[in-house]
Amino acid sequence: MTENQAAQKAIELMDLTSLNHSDTPATITRLCESANTPYGTTAAVCVYPEMVVWAKHQLHDLGLADVKVATVTNFPMGAEDIDRAVAETERAVAAGADEVDVVFPWRALIAGDQSIGLHLVRACKAACGASAQLKVIIESGELASASLIDSASRIAIQGGADFIKTSTGKVPVNATLEAAAIMLNAIKESGQQCGFKAAGGVRSAADAKAYLELTESIMGADWITRQNFRFGASSLLTNLIASLSGSSAQDQGRY
Numbered sequence: 001m002t003e004n005q006a007a008q009k010a011i012e013l014m015d016l017t018s019l020n021h022s023d024t025p026a027t028i029t030r031l032c033e034s035a036n037t038p039y040g041t042t043a044a045v046c047v048y049p050e051m052v053v054w055a056k057h058q059l060h061d062l063g064l065a066d067v068k069v070a071t072v073t074n075f076p077m078g079a080e081d082i083d084r085a086v087a088e089t090e091r092a093v094a095a096g097a098d099e100v101d102v103v104f105p106w107r108a109l110i111a112g113d114q115s116i117g118l119h120l121v122r123a124c125k126a127a128c129g130a131s132a133q134l135k136v137i138i139e140s141g142e143l144a145s146a147s148l149i150d151s152a153s154r155i156a157i158q159g160g161a162d163f164i165k166t167s168t169g170k171v172p173v174n175a176t177l178e179a180a181a182i183m184l185n186a187i188k189e190s191g192q193q194c195g196f197k198a199a200g201g202v203r204s205a206a207d208a209k210a211y212l213e214l215t216e217s218i219m220g221a222d223w224i225t226r227q228n229f230r231f232g233a234s235s236l237l238t239n240l241i242a243s244l245s246g247s248s249a250q251d252q253g254r255y
Contacts, residue, residue, distance in 0.1 A: 001216075006209035007240040009224070011039050015070050015099075015197070015232045017046040019169070025054050032058040034237060035067050039244055042237070043226045044068035044099060049088065052095040070099035070135070073124070076170040078103035078139055082120045089127040089134075100128055101135040101165060101197075101232075106143055109152055117152065121159025135163035135197055135230075140183070141173030149179050153186035157194050165197035165232065174200025177214055184218045199232030205243045208236070 001009075018031045028051045035042045044067060047055050055069045073088035074081075085102060092100050102124045108116040125134045136156035140149045156164050164183055167174035175198040187194045198211050208231065215224055223229070 001209060001213060003205040003209050004244060006212050007205040007243050008039055009212060010205070010208035010231055011037055011042060011237065011240055013224070013226060013229050013231055014042040014237060015044040015046045015199075015230050016042045016237055017169070017199075017232050017234050019046065019048060019072060019075075023048060023051060025051070028055050029058050031055070032062060032064065032067075035059070036062065036064055037237070037241055039241065041067055043230060044070045046070040046072070046101065046232060048072065049092045049095060049097070052092060052097050056096045068098040069096065070101055071095075071097045072101045072103070072137075072168075074103040074105075074120075075101070075137075076103060076168040078106050078137070078168075080105045080108050080116050080120075082116070082123055085120055086123045086127050089124045093128055093132045097132050099133045099135060100124070101137055103137045103139065103168060104152055104156060106139045106152060109148060109155070110143065114151065114155055117155045118159050121156050121161055125160035133162040134160070135165045135195075136161040137165045137168055137199070138183075139168060139171060140166045140176070140179035141171050141200075144173075146178075146182055149182045150186055153183045154190065157186065157190045157192050161194055163195035163197050163230065165199055165230075167200040167232075169200035169232065171200075175202055175211075177210060180211060180214055181218065184215060188218060195228040195230065197230040197232055202231050202233055202236055204236070204239050208240070
């Protein structure tokens, strides 16, 4: 796989993200417009819950109804309050979210409690019903150890996660290839239908290529589809388009 091929693929697999407290309807409108690129559309836009309705409206008006709207709950702290996480998830689904990225209570796992995470994932999965998919953010950079990353991944899968996701993007260490390998192997060994999302720290075509090649080595090339694999990113899209545009300009200059 060349970097250009990886860049093209990464755009199609991207959850284009804006999770800033300064976000406004105008910010989200621009985000939705950016989801339609000269190289295809992104898989989703990811916004705060209060922006879900606006994002759905904007994507419809832009003729991008196939682009999903993702949002976040129990975010970014990964609290242990299951009732609150469920209530936030229910509200997000009621607002029209297609996908909900819920933060796993990773501090409880570090403290030795595996049950809270399992109950939270199961409850939030139930709250999604048939209307939305559930992505579980395990915050791999804070878990740090391979055993904890593996444990959180397996608990989330057992709880019914549709995807397991590396990070919130709000901590010092986000997605890493090492964590991705642990998570992908947990998915493979589970035998369950569960996708993977790398979020935070994926900034270039070279970065995307590394994650795609890792995933192919573990899960196979055919597994890498929007239904199974996502990148969560904000600045990545701009860099990928610049890379692809630069390559096209160079190619044109040869003739």
